[in-house]
Amino acid sequence: MKFRIFRAPDGQGEGSGTPPVKTRDEVVVTANEPTLSRTPQATAGAGGPVGPTKIAARDVSVFYGDKQALYDVSLDVPDKSVTALIGPSGCGKSTFLRTMNRMNDTIDGAKVTGRIEMDGDDINARSIDPVLLRARVGMVFQKPNPFPKSIYENVAYGPKIHGLTTSKAEMDQVVEASLRRAGLWDEVADRLHSAGTGLSGGQQQRLVIARAIAVNPEVILMDEPCSALDPIATAKIEELIDELRERYCIVIVTHSMAQAARVSQRTAFFHMGRLVETGGTEEIFTNPKDRRTLDYITGRFG
Numbered sequence: 151m152k153f154r155i156f157r158a159p160d161g162q163g164e165g166s167g168t169p170p171v172k173t174r175d176e177v178v179v180t181a182n183e184p185t186l187s188r189t190p191q192a193t194a195g196a197g198g199p200v201g202p203t204k205i206a207a208r209d210v211s212v213f214y215g216d217k218q219a220l221y222d223v224s225l226d227v228p229d230k231s232v233t234a235l236i237g238p239s240g241c242g243k244s245t246f247l248r249t250m251n252r253m254n255d256t257i258d259g260a261k262v263t264g265r266i267e268m269d270g271d272d273i274n275a276r277s278i279d280p281v282l283l284r285a286r287v288g289m290v291f292q293k294p295n296p297f298p299k300s301i302y303e304n305v306a307y308g309p310k311i312h313g314l315t316t317s318k319a320e321m322d323q324v325v326e327a328s329l330r331r332a333g334l335w336d337e338v339a340d341r342l343h344s345a346g347t348g349l350s351g352g353q354q355q356r357l358v359i360a361r362a363i364a365v366n367p368e369v370i371l372m373d374e375p376c377s378a379l380d381p382i383a384t385a386k387i388e389e390l391i392d393e394l395r396e397r398y399c400i401v402i403v404t405h406s407m408a409q410a411a412r413v414s415q416r417t418a419f420f421h422m423g424r425l426v427e428t429g430g431t432e433e434i435f436t437n438p439k440d441r442r443t444l445d446y447i448t449g450r451f452g
């Protein structure tokens with residue numbers, strides 16, 4: 151599917167006498183043709199097929215001490231698809247991302263209110279163990295952060311501490327399957343016992359993704375996963391994200407509008423701690439309803 155980012159709503163912009171506005175990213179982006187058959191229970195969103203709701207956030211606010219960073223955010227995140235969180239610096243994208251696996255709990259003075267359900271269960275309930283939750287909801291950060299251990303041990307670490315395997319042979323299988331799924335196996339099969347930190351930046355990021363995959367997550371959160379990578383490594387991670395969405399619910403924070411358009415089926419635009427608008431990615435980029443979304447995607451601020 152090809153679409154041109156931006157067509158102004160309500161007769162503004164292209165074809166209405168106002169000169170077309172260039173986005174600060176590429177203007178024309180391409181994404182794969184949506185294939186409804188790939189996800190049988192999928193419904194067709196404007197940005198491609200998505201699965202049923204995996205995470206439902208309702209009236210979520212986050213405070214760092216006295217400062218409120220998020221205001222009453224309600225958002226449904228669908229399974230088997232990629233949801234992009236976009237918006238200007240400091241608008242609360244990472245804060246919202248962290249609410250989905252309770253990473254804000256690890257920040258002194260942070261307080262989360264509202265409700266977040268995963269498959270209908272309240273993830274902030276007392277009965278939920280945050281360590282187990284973070285295995286179900288894995289996270290990939292801006293800067294690749296492999297452990298100072300071998301490639302093998304990086305991937306085996308999670309299955310080991312969660313007791314997911316019972317033999318060395320089974321662990322070998324999990325490590326290989328995870329590295330294959332992260333698109334890294336062919337590059338590291340002959341050096342599994344070398345240091346993970348010796349890999350290139352892009353390989354390290356795929357190793358970190360393999361590490362997250364190894365514990366059978368249902369959701370993968372990615373906080374600007376390509377911002378430290380060159381364009382070739384970025385393209386590989388984007389391809390990988392596109393493959394992974396068939397199995398997982400993926401949420402990605404990105405500053406690149408072109409990246410959001412290439413990899414996501416749904417987009418949520420945040421501004422000053424509020425969720426302004428959400429919808430199918432194509433719809434958000436071609437026909438945003440809110441003026442602030444339009445201004446952001448056309449590079450007027452941010």
Ligand SMILES: Nc1ncnc2c1ncn2[C@@H]1O[C@H](COP(=O)(O)OP(=O)(O)OP(=O)(O)O)[C@@H](O)[C@H]1O
Pocket residue numbers: 214217219237238239240241242243244245246257
């Ligand atoms: N640990 C923290 N302690 C205090 N304030 C914080 C903390 N983390 C974030 N904030 C504040 O919360 C607000 C939202 O920050 P957040 O990092 O979620 O935004 P963002 O949209 O992800 O920004 P960026 O695109 O620059 O990464 C900002 O005002 C930020 O300064």
